[in-house]
Amino acid sequence: MKPAPFTYAAPESVAEVIALLDTHGDAAKLLAGGQSLTPMMNLRLASPAYIIDLNCLAGLDYIEERDGYLAIGAMTRQRRLERSEVVRQHYPLLAEAARLIGHPATRNRGTVGGSIAHADPAAELPALLLTYGGSVVAHGSDGDREIPAEDFFVSYFTTALEPGELLTEVRLRRWPEGTGCCFLEESRRYGDYAVVGVSALMHLDADGRCDEVAVTLFGVGEAPYPVAQAASLLVGQIPGEERLSAVGQAAAEGVEPEDDVHASAAFRRHLSAVLTRRVLRTAAERAG
Ligand SMILES: Cc1cc2nc3c(=O)[nH]c(=O)nc-3n(C[C@H](O)[C@H](O)[C@H](O)COP(=O)(O)OP(=O)(O)OC[C@H]3O[C@@H](n4cnc5c(N)ncnc54)[C@H](O)[C@@H]3O)c2cc1C
Missing domain, CATH: 3.30.390.50 (CO dehydrogenase flavoprotein, C-terminal domain)
Incomplete structure (x- = not known):
């Protein structure tokens, strides 16, 4: 099956993404790793008129420790979680779970932000976000807002992200040594x-x-x-x-x-x- 026809844009900045979301509203869909969205489009379970490809965005692909938490850019590929030294050392639960997300080929493309925003109730990363007591950062035309994990997952494939918002960062609390x-x-x-x-x-x-x-x-x-x-x-x-x-x-x-x-x-x-x-x-x- 092939997807229904759509218009394609590949913005290079978060500001451009937000402007496109504001212009196209419900007709637009963000494309990250495409490991959930593309099959849905091919099966015609989703037929967005406008695709906003996030793969040309710079600056949303990182894993870094900050004061008491791990910050993961939304476009970080799931595969990087398995290979990151800081994840293995200080967030071993994340490293242990990452290898169970799909297959190496899907993890090479699939993103951390995409999995959390997709909110499949059987997915690993949303569960980890809750276990760590984490949060996500959503960016919209009014700037950033941080949403705690316990408020984020609403229902099947439904989150607290508002129309016009882009998930930019996932944060996991660092638990004490010996956990x-x-x-x-x-x-x-x-x-x-x-x-x-x-x-x-x-x-x-x-x-x-x-x-x-x-x-x-x-x-x-x-x-x-x-x-x-x-x-x-x-x-x-x-x-x-x-x-x-x-x-x-x-x-x-x-x-x-x-x-x-x-x-x-x-x-x-x-x-x-x-x-x-x-x-x-x-x-x-x-x-x-
Ligand atoms: C064969 C196969 C097996 C799989 N097995 C598993 C599994 O065992 N466990 C599992 O968890 N997943 C599994 N997946 C799904 C995979 O993990 C996907 O990568 C993930 O669900 C979505 O991430 P993505 O980056 O591919 O997002 P996409 O498919 O590009 O997007 C998914 C949805 O999220 C939205 N979105 C993406 N990024 C953002 C963002 N930054 N802000 C706001 N909205 C955004 C999109 O608009 C879309 O609605 C599997 C996939 C395949 C093909």
Whole structure:
């Protein structure tokens, strides 16, 4: 299949992108890595009249540590996450998860900003953004605004980005040294989107008690699901097997998965309990 005809522009500055978005409104679509948009256009699930290609923009491809957080430019290719030294050393959960996003070929083109803006509820990067307690920077005609991860993912493929805004940067909070992490997903084949996945960060105090934890389930509903209430059962506790099972069960009770061609809602709920227990056990073992 070929896409419907469209007009193409390749602006070289963020200001030009915003001007084009303002001019063309809903008729325009931003093209980043094209790994989600192009198949949708080829299948005629999307038929934008105007394509604004972001690939000629300079200055949105970077991974840099700032004061207490990692800043990733929106046009950074997903593959760079696996190779970055700062990511491997200080954001190992991100490095662990990045290799599960599609295939090397899709990661070579697909961008960090594109994945987050696309907001597929079964995608890895949106879940990581929530787990790290991150945020995104959106740029529009009124300048920049920072949107916390917990306010960003609204529903299936829907975010808090306003019409006319470009996502320019993704920010991940740096957790303290000694934080344990784990990322697990169950998919039908290597490279497929997760049927269910879960990511976790856990920090233990000197007595081995959990003093901070963040867990996110994905593939279980309309948006990545922060397992906040269930995970709070761990705070102040030694993460033993019984408690981890209880947290897994509580997490599974909080999600509202749906049946689809890949799995039943009941199986997704079962996976939510099992995978949550497993990631937390491994994160606890790796902490310290
Ligand atoms: C075979 C295959 C397997 C895949 N498997 C996975 C997987 O397992 N996990 C996973 O997460 N993804 C998977 N993907 C999708 C891939 O990760 C995409 O790269 C990602 O979903 C979108 O990123 P992109 O840069 O390609 O964006 P594009 O496809 O170019 O754009 C996607 C959407 O985001 C919007 N957009 C892009 N950039 C911006 C921006 N800066 N600001 C505002 N809006 C923007 C576009 O307008 C469009 O609506 C797979 C893709 C393929 C082809």
